[in-house]
Amino acid sequence: MPTTALPEVEWAPPKTSDNGHGGFHHDGHRGFDRGDGRGGPRAIPPADKYRIGMWCALGAIVMLFVAFSSAYVYRQGLSFDWQPLQALPVLWFNTAVLLISSLTFELSRRSLRRDHTTPFRAWLSVTAVLGLVFLVGQYVAWRQLAAQGIYLGTNPHSSFFYVLTALHAVHLAGGILALGFVLRGAVRGRFTSARRSAVDVTATYWHFMDGLWIYLFVLLFQLG
Amino acid sequence: MGLAIALVLLLLCVASVFLFSGHYGWFPPLVSTFTDYDKQFTLTLIVVAVVFILAQLALGLFVWRYRDRGNNQAKHIEGNNTFEWVWTSLTFVIFIGLGILGQRMWADLHFTEPPADAMVVEVTAQQFQWNFRYSGPDGQFGHTDPKYVDESALNFIGLDPHDPAGKDDIMTMNRMVVPVNQPVKVILHSKDVTHSFFVPWFRIKQDAVPGMTITIHFTATKTGEYEIPCAELCGLGHYKMRGVLDVVTPQEFQDWLKKQATGQ
Amino acid sequence: MSEAIHEAHVHHPPKGFIRKYIFSLDHKVIGIQYYFLALFSVLVGITLSLLFRMHLAWPNASWDFMGKLFPTGMPGGLMTPEFYLSMVTMHGTLMVFFVLTTAPQGGFGNYILPIQIGAEDMAFPVLNMLSFWVTFVALVVMMMSLFAVGGAPLSGWTAYPPLSALGSISGPGEGLGQTLWVISLAIFCVGSMLGALNFITTTLNLRAKGMTLMRMPLTVWAWFTTSILGLLAFPVLLAGGILLLLDRVGGTSFFIPAGLVVNEQLVHHNGGSPLLWQHLFWFFGHPEVYIAILPGMGVTSQLLATFARKPVFGYKAMVSAILGIGFLGFFVWGHHMFVSGMSPFSAVAFSLLTLSIGVPSAIKTFNWLGTLWKGKIQFKTPMLFAIGFVSLFVTGGVSGIFLGQTGLDLYLHDTYFVLAHFHLIMGVAAIFGIFGATYYWFPKMFGRMMSETWGKVHFWLTFVGVYCIFFPMHIMGIAGHPRRYSDPSNFKYLAGMSTYHQFITIATFITAAAQFIFLINLFWSLWKGKKAEDNPWHATTLEWTIPSPPPHDNFGGKVPVVYRGAYEYSVPGAKQDFIMQNSPEEV
Structure with missing residues (x-):
């Protein structure tokens, strides 16, 4: 999974370097200036490799879910055996939980931008807990469906439901793992308003997972 | 070495003309009403043969002609926009033209209802x-x-x-x-x-x-x-x-x- | 996370053997690891092709010694059809994924790209290591499938369901072997995506001062574009692989329709669609063709310029062509499916898009010829392979003009004509790119020169050999010989094909034997080759500004500054016939 990209992010800025490549970026010369006097300042600071990497990862994740979505639409359009499931109430609850978690993440980042360390850590922890609650909620949804006798192979809609929710859960678990690393760094006091690229990148991923879930929820239950 | 490459490429062209015109293994005789197929194949074959032979021979010729002879000098040429436009448009017209012509037989089969x-x-x-x-x-x-x-x-x-x-x-x-x-x-x-x-x-x-x-x-x-x-x-x-x-x-x-x- | 030992400016490699050579974070070591992974796979792939070529030439001959080696696949020395199909399937899978995808990109891209843009390493070294080891695990699983109980997979490298989805019921090789095959590919997808992400970030973010986009060597452009293709195409194969795996083991019906009767048994599935797999597979599969060939195109441009002592003709046009091919490559997958039962209207659109992708390919060919024109060509071994690449690219490319037409594909689809086409263009041409790159960068990578004499012998045998193998396949396809037939003699109209098969098999054995010259040259030169200078080819790009082999941190802690484009050869008024990218020389 592209989520494995996350532990790569430098959670704790070392004393002498920003990426373990000591000094290499510190001369301030690297980047897009042309070296012949015609260039301007560099467009992308080096620390933002995490941002580029994250957007690449999101691009790959988008393609993965685009592929599943087109398979979904194609399969639904072709078959006579499509038996749509109803959205379980617990899924609405999970959706709310995940939405709130994005909000708490933003509250956490706002605190960090103002260097309010305690609320930063607190909201970050709340976010991680809400993420876990979401995963547990998804598991409950699976158990409820199984209790109704609806399994992976029961009908195409249930197949897609299990596959899409499982893949989303795997990706979200990656996000929680990343949050764990960020929290560890936060507890050790390694983030400040000036040094927060790991927090920002994780937030991008987190909000993306939130949006992805909304998309999947709509695709699975609100369309067709 | 340049001459050897040129000769091998020439041999390749001769051999391919020989193989493709000698019919040492070819389509079985056409016995259906889809006669467009063989016409389109022949047309494509002629166009492709010209492109293929010109390209291989040009490659062979350049490699031989512009080999390092010790005293010659490479010319610093960065490109030529006119050439780029000419060969881009030319190949576009040829390829797409063939592609459009190639739809005839397809239309016969798929866009025409059987009687x-x-x-x-x-x-x-x-x-x-x-x-x-x-x-x-x-x-x-x-x-x-x-x-x-x-x-x-x-x-x-x-x-x-x-x-x-x-x-x-x-x-x-x-x-x-x-x-x-x-x-x-x-x-x-x-x-x-x-x-x-x-x-x-x-x-x-x-x-x-x-x-x-x-x-x-x-x-x-x-x-x-x-x-x-x-x-x-x-x-x-x-x-x-x-x-x-x-x-x-x-x-x-x-x-x-x-x-x-x-x-x- | 990164625990590489670092001091200010100069970095020393890790001390222990394992950290230095096995779980290394150094892009150079990882590149070499990828290269040897591909070398292993290509040896297995070639061996498999020798086995099935033997059978095709003499289908009724009994090879006693082979019977002892493969008691189940060749009982009494006679090859069974399922063994034949397994060989074909594994040959295709290993070559496409573990050779053509890994060596040009994971191997040379990893080693050379960071140096060519003036970086110390990839953007994410740990991720880079992870990409390699994930790919390695995929290879291990793939090799396990070769020896799986119930036979190696035999659904072809395209693994069309329902054949590949039904399990053992549909025949030998469809049990555990096919399951492992799917799992291996899914793992491979993950490794490739991680690699692609790393390449893109590295290219965008770690370029040295002055290394503007339009000063990047065309190799970098090719690796960069290839990474974008990989990043966007592999997830789609991953999705398809997950669904196929679930159809096999999870009781789902994504690709298996209802009411199948297989071997007299009614299969209980809902109404899935076999075409859905084909769409997912080829949406990945067509960009995959360019993933295999684009790095070879970049290498060819680099080599032609270096050894013709001329700038690449039409650098900007070349960059546009690479990007154009990459972009169009996502919209032509349907040309693999003209006879699949797909809508005939979309087939027309796919056909015209397919023919238009020939335009950037033609632009590349013209510009390569333009690069040679009025040059001063030095016939070093890498150059020979680059020239061979151009010839093979033309030959393999023009047959695409037949196959891209919906009408003509009606007959040629799934015949030997297709085999000729894709082997020449994405198989052999890409391999020539790898050979050219090996001979060219070997001195940089290992600090020693490979033997020129044996390199030339290797080139001539291989160049003539591959034409002898693949050119006659056009004729066999025109005669209507379908692919994946273990023995055409059941059909009267194919009676004349055995001569072709025998000729091709003999050519295959000679060409395969010629590869030993390469292998011996490679390993002999590793230890005994002549010491290489820093810049033995008098080339211009950044990798030639540093020692051979490069130090652990490439530039010894000094940051290179780039003053000019990548191909300044034979500039009038310059001191030498080349000016390196980091040279501030005013002309």
């Missing part, structure tokens, strides 16, 4: 044989269901024994008989995996996909026995999945139908 009087044959592929079915005198195919498949009773396609429309259906295995000059509509099915119905003499090929019904049509123009290889990997017996297409005179066809009907 209303076309004879209908149902083809059901399975590992590793071709099953053919004719509707018989009533002009209707009997209902089929996978649950009736019983190979020991030679009911390969699962014909419903209770459906009266199926009583007179004629079924054959690996042998398809059609009258000459008669448009034939083929309804393709597959029982298990994907197969491909290929009649080289007719220049047609169509996958038989399980779960799908695909129709194609053709008109044979010459009597004779033709082979139907399977052209999509279908398992270990793929290479021996062979059907025979027997193109006969209308009279012979009527006789054959009668014989099949009484044989049932």
Whole structure:
């Protein structure tokens, strides 16, 4: 999974370097200036490799879910055996939980931008807990469906439901793992308003997972 | 070294002209109404041959002509926009032109309905044989269901024994008989995996996909026995999945139908 | 996370053997690891092709000694059809994924790209290591499938369901072997995506001062574009692989239609669609063709310029062509499916898009010829392979003009004509790119020169050999010989094909034997080759500004500054016939 990209992010800025490549970026010369006097300042600071990497990862994740979505639409359009499931109430609850978690993440980042360390850590922890609650909620949804006798192979809609929710859960678990690393760094006091690229990148991923879930929820239950 | 490369490329061009014009292995004779195929193939072959030979010979010539001779000097040329535009537009016109012309035969097969009087044959592929079915005198195919498949009773396609429309259906295995000059509509099915119905003499090929019904049509123009290889990997017996297409005179066809009907 | 030992400016490699050579974070070591992974796979792939070529030439001959080696696959020395198909399937899978995808990109891209843009390493070294080891695990699983109980997979490298989805019921090789095959590919997808992400970030973010986009060597452009293709195409194969795996083991029906009767058994599935797999597979599969060939195109441009002592003709046009091919490559997948039962209307659109992708390919060919024009060509071994690449690219490319036309594809689809086409263009041409790159960068990577004499012998045998193998296949396809037939003799109209098969098999054995010359040259030169200078080819790009082999941190802690484009050869008024990218020389 592209989520494995996350532990790569430098959670704790070392004393002498920003990426373990000591000094290499510190001369301030690297980047897009042309070296012949015609260039301007560099467009992308080096620390933002995490941002580029994250957007690449999101691009790959988008393609993965685009592929599943087109398979979904194609399969639904072709078959006579499509038996749509109803959205379980617990899924609405999970959706709310995940939405709130994005909000708490933003509250956490706002605190960090103002260097309010305690609320930063607190909201970050709340976010991680809400993420876990979401995963547990998804598991409950699976158990409820199984209790109704609806399994992976029961009908195409249930197949897609299990596959899409499982893949989303795997990706979200990656996000929680990343949050764990960020929290560890936060507890050790390694983030400040000036040094927060790991927090920002994780937030991008987190909000993306939130949006992805909304998309999947709509695709699975609100369309067709 | 440059000369050697040039000579090998020249040899390649000569050998390919020799191979492609000598017909040491070529299409089987065309015996259907899809005559556009061979015309389009020849046209494409001529265009491609010119492009191929020019490119290979230019490569050989440049490599030989501009070799390092010790005292010569490479010329610092970064490019030429006029050239770029010329060859871009030229190749675009040639390639797309051929592509558009190449749709004629496709349209004949896929965008033209078979005539209303076309004879209908149902083809059901399975590992590793071709099953053919004719509707018989009533002009209707009997209902089929996978649950009736019983190979020991030679009911390969699962014909419903209770459906009266199926009583007179004629079924054959690996042998398809059609009258000459008669448009034939083929309804393709597959029982298990994907197969491909290929009649080289007719220049047609169509996958038989399980779960799908695909129709194609053709008109044979010459009597004779033709082979139907399977052209999509279908398992270990793929290479021996062979059907025979027997193109006969209308009279012979009527006789054959009668014989099949009484044989049932 | 990164625990690489670092001091200010100069970095020393890790001390322990394992950290230095096995779980290394150094892009150079990882590049070499990828290269040897591909070398292993290509040896297995070639061996398999020798086995099935033997059978095709003499289908009824009995090879006693082979019977002892493969008691189940060749009982009594006679090859079974399922063994034949397994060989074909594994040959295709290993070559496409573990050779053509790994060596040009994971191997040379990893080693050379960071140096060519003036970086110390990839953007994410740990991720880079992870990409390699994930790919390695995929290879291990793939090799396990070769020896799986119930036979190696035999659904072809395209693994069309339902054949590949039904399990053992549809024949030998469809049990555990096919399951492992799917799992291996899914793992491979993950490794490739991680690699692609790393390449893109590295190219965008770690370029040295002055290394503007339009000063990047065309190799970098090719690796960069290839990474974008990989990043966007592999997830789609991953999705398809997950669905196929679930159809096999999870009781789902994504690709398996209802009411199948396989071997007289009714299969209980809902109404899935076999075509859905084909769409997912080829949406990945067509960009994959360019993933294999684009790096070879970049290498060819680099080599032609270096050894013709001329700038690449039309650098900007070349960059546009690479990007154009990459972009169009996502919209032509349907040309693999003209006879699949797909809508005939979309087939027309796919056909015209396919023919238009020939335009950037032609632009590349013209510009390569333009690069040679009025040059001063030095026939070093890498150059020979680059020239061979151009010839093979033309030959393999023009047959695409037949196959891209819906009408003509009706006959040629799935015949030997297709085999000729894709082997020449994405198989052999890409391999020539790898050979050219090997001979060219070997001195940089290992600090020693490979033997020129044996390199030339290797080139001539291989160049003539591959034409002898693949050119006659056009004719066999025109004669209507379908692919993946273990023995055409059941068909009367194919009676004339055995001469071709025998000729091709003999050519295959000679060409394969010629590869031993390469292998011996490679390993002999590793230890005994002549010491290489820093810049033995008098080339201009940044990798030639540093020692051979490069130090652990590439530039010894000094940051290179780039003053000019990548191909300044034979500039009038310059001191030498080349000016390196980091040279501030005013002309």
